[in-house]
Amino acid sequence: MKATKLVRNANRPKVSVIIPVMNERRTIRSVIAQAANVHSQVEIIVIANGSRDGTARIARAAGARVLVYPQPLGHDVGRTIGAKAAKGDILLFLDGDIPIASANLTPFVKAVENGVDVALNRYTGPVHHMQVHSVILAKHALNIALARPDLKGVSMTTIPHAINRGALRIIGAGALSVPPCAHVRAVANGLKVEAVHHVNVGSTNPRKRKRIDGKDPLEHVILGDHAEAIHSLLTIKGPRANRIDKIRRREWLV
Amino acid sequence: MTRHLRKRRVSRKKLANRPVRRRRRRANKRAVRQQVRRQSRKPVYRKRHDRRERGLCAAVHREQTAELVIAVPDPQFLQLAAIAGAEAGADIRSTGGSIDKQQIQQHWSLWLQRAMPPGIAHLDIYTAFMRAYIGAAFADHAELPSWVLLPEAHTVSCILTAMNEERTIGLVLGQLARLPLHEVIVVVNGSADRTRDIAETFERVKVLHYEEALGHDVGRTLGASSSSGDLLLFMDADFAVPGEALLPFFLAVHDGADIALNDISPFVDRFERRDEVTVMKEFLNRLLGRQDLAVNSLTAVPHLMTRAAANSIGLEKLAVPPLAQVKAVEAGLRIDNGGQINVVKHNRHRKSNTGAKNPVAEMIIGDHMEALSQLIREQGPRLTFADTVRTRHS
Known part of the structure; x- marks a missing residue:
């Protein structure tokens, strides 16, 4: 492969683009190429974990900072890991398997530049059915629990999204591993969380998850993530999440 | 402009309207439309029926699907039901006086147990047998009672909560009077109207009054703790449910369920439009791992549960229905869908339960947080x- 550099990482970047990858050799170059154009001072951090197909080599050749972890x-x-390594004021999160045109990435960076703390993708997946996937249901329910029904199914689970450094400090880099928890910390701590732009990542997502016994194994992990998120919400706001129950005369119940 | 050109323009116009060209133009447009459709991956559904099949819009209501399912009671057993009914009628009359609901219920459930007519889990078949039975018992009467007999001779306590429901309480109790209930407990609270007076005019009604x-x-x-029946039927006093519509709940419990919920899934809209x-x-x-229950919960009335189920949930938890739901699942109770009663449509609109951020919705969301x-x-x-x-x- 021609090793033409697509990006020159800035010394003092304004925007850090964080791209976790596993085996994504087919798409990683175009993901980096698009991400390089979101800002003039940009650094691209690729976290290659458990890669066996040379994704890390391709990313390095394209000019990205590559952090290699042999195990998934x-x-x-x-x-x-990417957030900890990032030096920029704005952190833009992407996936290594979904190339998104830079024109669809800049709105997130722009929104954060203009004062939004957490700028999210407005895409919520197929909701026009009678029965929806557990993940979609959980995202909607979490926003209702957070008293942000206006966000519908918008969540930090979905890429692309961008946050500023202040938001990172409040959310904590560790919580970013469990996106619904990060989402709760952002909203419950009063950060300005907004759906800023629509990018359809459902139809472009080529990944077919392996189904075991007709069940999606990740579905249960993500449901658990949302339960964990509800747990952290209840820890912050109390057992009814700040919803008073004045009208019910509980003294009659004992 | 020369005469020649003007002539040509006119002829072009005429040409454009010739049928062959028109057809070709339409065919072209159609081809482009089809191509665009192929590119966008969303399938285009032309008919509502088609969309319904694929679960893209609300399911057909029960009243409409009922016609599609052909349920015919076994004629031989229908005859047996009539004979048994006539015998039961004669039997009761011989001990003196007129037939009352409780007595005929005893005979009916005994007959069901012994004869085991096929298909009684199906509402239509059950109703047909029941009608034949009652019809025969009252063969010499001018008027048939509109009673609704239950599949088992459990004692049933109905618990109704009522707050300023003078307009509907009479209708609700009127429907309940068609069932051989052990008691109806009306918890009248915060009522400034005649709810209590109307309720007290009915038989087997016990009023618990709170200022x-x-x-x-x-x-x-409060109603459950002062009740004494084997089964507890929870209802609201704000709209009357026809007696027959309650039968599926009893059939579910007869089938072995500990709790029979109201299945409101046919009445909710597509996900994006739900509240x-x-x-x-x-x-x-x-x-809770109960995807099969969809949107059904103890929050919605009516629902029926056994006393054992109520006790293992804890009576005080019944006041916070989502909490009771969690308790019921944890206790390993069998929770089934019972009847389908459209409470979505009938719920009385008050200032407090309409609008986006109404206090009732806020409270119920809080209840769910408490349950979680x-x-x-x-x-x-x-x-x-x-x-x-x-x-x-x-």
Whole structure:
């Protein structure tokens, strides 16, 4: 492969683009190429974990900072590692397997530049059915629990999204591994969380997850993530999440 | 402009309207449309029926599907039911006086147990047998009673909560009077109208009266703790449910369920149009591993449960229905869908329960949070969904 550099990482970057990858040699070059154009001072951090197909080599050749972990870290853990390594004021999170045109990435960076703390993708997946996937249901329910029904199914689970350094400090890099928890910390701590732009990542997502016994194994992990997120919400806001129950005369119940 | 050109322009216009060209133009347009459709991956559904098949819009209501299912009672057993009914009528009359609901219920459930007519789990078949039975018992009467007999001779306590329901309470109790209930407990609270007076005119009605408004569902606990039946039927006094419509709940319990919920799934809209409370109900069921219950929960009335189920939930938990739902699932009770009663349509609109951020919705969402916090306390922050994939870095 021609090793033409696509990006020159800035010494003092404004935007850090964080791309966790596993075996994504087919798409990683175009993901980097698009990400390089979001800002003039940009650094691209690729977290290659458990890669056996040379993804890391391709990313390095394209000019990205590559952090290599021989073992798979698991879903979204790369976001934590990337966020810790990032030097920019704005952190833009992407996936290595979904190339998104830079025109669809700049709105997130722009929104953060203009004062939004957490700028999210407005895409919520197929919701026009009678029965929806557990993940979609959980995202909607979490926003209702957070008293942000206006966000519908918008969540930090979905890429692309961008946050500023202040938001990173409040959310904590560790929480980024469990995106619903990060989402709760952002909203419950009063950060300005907004859906800023629509990028359809459902139809472009080529990844076919392996189904075991007709069940999606990640579905249960993500449901668990949302339960964990509800747990952290209840820890912050109390057992009814700040919803008072004045009208019910509980003294009659004993 | 020369005469020649003008002539040509006119002829072009005429040409454009010639049928062959018109057809070709339409064919072209159609081809482009089809191509665009092929590119966008969303399938285009032309007919509503087609969309319904694929679950893209609300399901057909029960009343409409009932015609599609052909349920015919076995004629031989229908005859047997009539004979048994006539015998029961004669038997009761011989001991003196007129036939009352409780007596005929005893005979009916005994006959069901002995004869075991086929297909009684099906509502239509059950009703046909029941009608034949009652018809024969009252063969010499001018008028048939519109009674609704139950599949088992359990004693049933109905618990009704009522707050200023003078307009509907009479209708509700009128329908309930068609069933051989052991008692109806009306928890009248915070009522300034004639709710209590109307309720007291009915037989087998026990009124629990509270001057102050107790708040949502507190009446369920108070009613349940002063009841004595084997089965507890929870209802609201704000709209009357036809007696027959309650039968599926009893059939579900007869079939072995501990709790029979109201199945409101045919009455809810597509996911994107649902209200916040409905989303939370479904989320709680999903986390409880009960995807099959969809949006159904103890929050909605009517529902029926055995006394043993109520006791294992804890009567005080009945006042916070989502909490009771969690308790019921944890206790391993068999929770089934019973009847389908459209409470979505019939719910009385008040100032407090309409609009986006109404206090009732806020309270029910809070109830769900309370239920989740209980669940998390008992099962841990991730419930039953372990994180099998991550190597966590703090």
